[in-house]
Amino acid sequence: MAQQEYQAVSPSDFFYRNREIAGFSNPSRAIYVGIRELLENSLDACESAQEPPKIYIRITEESIQNNENSTVIYYIRVEDNGTGVPSEQIPACFAQVFYGSKYTLKQSRGTFGLGGTMTILFGQITTHKPVIVTSSTGEDIHQFEMMIDIQKNQAQILRHSIYSNVKKWRGTIVELQMEGDYPRIQSRMIEYFKQTAMVNPYLDLTFIDPKNRLYRFERGTDIMPVLPRAVRPHPHGIDVETFRRLISITKTKDMKNFMMEHFQGIGSITSERFLTFAGIESKQKPINLSPEEIVKIVYAAKDFKEFKRPDSSCLSPIGQELLETGIRKELGLTEDDFIKTIQRPAATYSGYPFIIEAAVVAGKTVRKLGQGITLYRFANKIPLLFDESSCVSFKVISKNINWKTYKVNQDTPLVVAIHVCSTKIPYKSVGKEFLADQPEVEKEIANAIRKAARDLRIFISHSLRLERQRHRLNVFSKYLPKISEFSQKLADKEESPDIQKLLNEVNVPPQQEETEDEDENGSSDDDVILPEDEDFPEVEEDEIEEDDGNGEKN
Amino acid sequence: MVMAKKISEAERQRDVVEKSLKQLGNLIYDQINEGEFPWIMMQSRSIDNIQYDDTVRQYILGDRMIKRHSRNIKHIRPFTQLVWTAWFARELVKLRKTSTLREVYYSARGQRDIEYNDQKESDNIITDLEVALNKAREEFGIFPEERSAIFGDLTIEYTVPGYEGRRTNLTDHPDGVMVGPAVTSSEFIETTANKILVIEKGAMFTRLVEEQAHKKFNAILVHTAGQSPRSTRNIIHRLNKMWGMPVYIFTDGDPWGVHIAMVIVSGSANAAHLRGLTTPDAKWIGVWASDIINYKLPTENLTEFDKKRLTELQSDPRYKEDPWNREIETFIKLQKKAELEAFSLYGLTYIVDKYLPEKLNEN
Secondary structure: OOOOOOOOOOHHHHHHHOHHHHOOOOHHHHHHHHHHHHHHHHHHHHHHOOOOOEEEEEEEEEEEOOOOOOOEEEEEEEEEOOOOOOHHHHHHHHHOOOOOOOOOEOOOOOOOOOHHHHHHHHHHHHHOOOEEEEEEOOOOEEEEEEEEEOOOOEEEEEEEEEEOOOOOOOEEEEEEEEEEOHHHHHHHHHHHHHHHHHHOOOOEEEEEOOOOOEEEEOOOOOOOOOOOOOEOOOHHHOOHHHHHHHHHHOOOOOHHHHHHHHOOOOOHHHHHHHHHHHOOOOOOOHHHOOHHHHHHHHHHHHHOOOOOOOOOOOOOOOOHHHHHHHHHHHHOOOOOOEEEEEEOOOEEEOOEEEEEEEEEEEOHHHHOOOOOEEEEEEEOOEEEOOOHHHOHHHHHHHHHOOHHHHOOOOOOOEEEEEEEEEOOOOEOOOOOOOEOOOHHHHHHHHHHHHHHHHHHHHHHHHHHHHHHHHHHHHHHHHHHHHHHHHHHHHOOOOOOOOOHHHHHHHOOOOOOOOOHHHHHHOOOOOOOOOOOOOOOOOOOOOOOOOOOOOOOOO | OHHHHHHHHHHHHHHHHHHHHHHHHHHHHHHHHOOOOOEEEEEOOOHHHEEEEOOOOEEEEOOOEEEEEOOOOOOHHHHHHHHHHHHHHHHHHHHOOOEEHHHHHHHHHOOOOOOOOOHHHHHHHHHHHHHHHOOOHHHHOEEOOOOOEEEOOEEEEOOOOOOOOOEEEOOOOOOOEEOOHHHHOOEEEEEOOOEEEEEOOHHHHHHHHHOOHHHHOOEEEEEOOOOOOHHHHHHHHHHHHHHOOOEEEEOOEOHHHHHHHHHHHHOOHHHOOOOOOOOOOOEEEEOOHHHHHHOOOOOEEOOHHHHHHHHHHHOOHHHOOOOHHHHHHHHHHHOEEEOHHHHHHHOOOHHHHHHHHHHHHHO
């Protein structure tokens, strides 16, 4: 009989063994996810400080590994001007997985608060080099050199230095080394920065890549969106584990007060009615709830219809103006391009509030991006770059929206941007790259696009008209001189007749004769098309014999 | 004396054509000068304006007119092409040169901003000019590429530059004389022939020349090389009209041969705007479907394409009478076709010795 050994696994250990879950699946993806996590932490920190973020990222080649994949060890430095981390919290914040316990909700970029730590962990296991974190909240500057003790899930501090902060610097610098493959992810990386700058127009980002190339993303505004407020959870979205933890920390003495204290939107009457609905005594002590009763309450909370809608003040949408600023700046739109941004009112799915923002962009500048629709997807101000076709927003633009209604045909170059913000983004997988088909979310995305596209129709009609007008003028300026020249020669006249008057006549905006149904075709008249109209028939071929001798036509 | 008169007649013709081209130029020139987008009127060539006329026994254009207006963005390109083509035609006439449809197309391509997608577009504009001025393109000096030929005792007199007044007899060249601008514009002086034999295929034409068929049948031989070009149809028409010569047509025994004969008889819809191309009394005398049975000719099966064509012919009013109708029905019944060369089965001279005499006697 073999003896089986059971062993407790620390969260660090768990992620060490399952690092693909957090996105570190291969060397190129690892460096992408690593940078992304650090940048997003920095953005959150700056937003908390209500300070327009100024972030500096640098990737340097440290050494080339002589292994099979010939991967490279990179040195990575990410520097921000955010709140800074109090020195006593630095080890836990950066070198411990699952640090912190939140019983309130507000929108933030990281989902588990572990992305940054995961990056550090991945760097450590691929290079065995410590991470250096330098941070100041405005007072002294603290610098920690640390490793993560994976089995104990805690920081192992190698060095802690304190420097005086003469220049009153505030912010955080993370320096680490990790194995990776940057060239293969380069284009995505730059695209990621561009889209991040698009959806965070107040971000000033500097990036220096391993070849020492400098990328600058300058901010387009100093205005930042309103900070999300922390709110208590909505009972509809609670799970058993969170409920259990609330019970373990509550100071309330009975269930009625427990519900009112820890959940949003519950007053004394609602609390009583809900507990009756759930079949729980309102006088019951929370601490005495049995596991079965906890499950019963959580399920009842999902069925109970009388709760208020979830509070959306915990959300921080970008706002129509900022979104427009960001897109204009990163796409380099001009005054002639069309952009319409929309912010939908807050809605909810499964007890989580969410807001959809959308932008539709068209015009000459967009044409450079190629034909058809270019989709930008954002969740809580993070760009989503992978698995586009699995995303609900892709489904909406390719299936739910009838683009013809807006005079958009298959080739019309168009940009559609979708931003979902929520306390819980409905990701379909842990990879955080695409949104699940939540019907409420799908419906809101479609509504937002439709609303933005209404003005698009007008823009497209207008530009088609202009295009046609330009085309007309081109055609007439090309042919009229020829008619003039050859009629003169044919008539044996000394001078060409004056066509200027005719050209002037062409150069006035088209009137009713250019009818609407021409618009419907969406195609401007090609001058090679022979007319179908009554007074210029094309002779049909099949009735007509080859009646002449040029048998070598072709 | 006689000679001089004829040439001045040809000159007079050219003069008329040149004047009408210049007139077109004046019209357009004046319209522009008056600040008006130039336009011209012409008869519509659309299919519903083409009808068969029993009195002239050919297709003619109806009364419907079209206006080609340079203000219309769809019209301005063909309008420009038309003006250029008119100018090009006038140059040809002025310089007494001729050109082919293909050359006109390529000359246009040498001209900036006179654009054609293909020769068909150019040919179409030339036809427009014919309709607009009520002149045949040959009068503008524009000819198709030559491929048909003529042979027999016919003396002609050239009117083309450098050959004015020169005469030739068409038996002078045992390969036959190519029907080009020179033959087309020539005067017919004299002949001993009393009929015209029109042959679809080159091999059979050569056979007939070799077998002295022109003497044996007292005939002028014309080789159409498939569907006969307009200039050839015009010559057949003139010979028939001038000397009352009957015309007999020999084609392959298939729907395409049938139609080649019909176009010589009553013209094509494509040339409905022109006169002088048809010979209503010409007779199609073979190869008939019934010949396949009577002469036990080697055959091939009708293709789907052939069958479809036969059905189309049946719906054409011109085929309602015999032998057309009868033979088409026989083709359909037999599901077979035979080529002119099929007679070689009985020896090379069979067609001249036996078949042709019999057919000419019958008709």
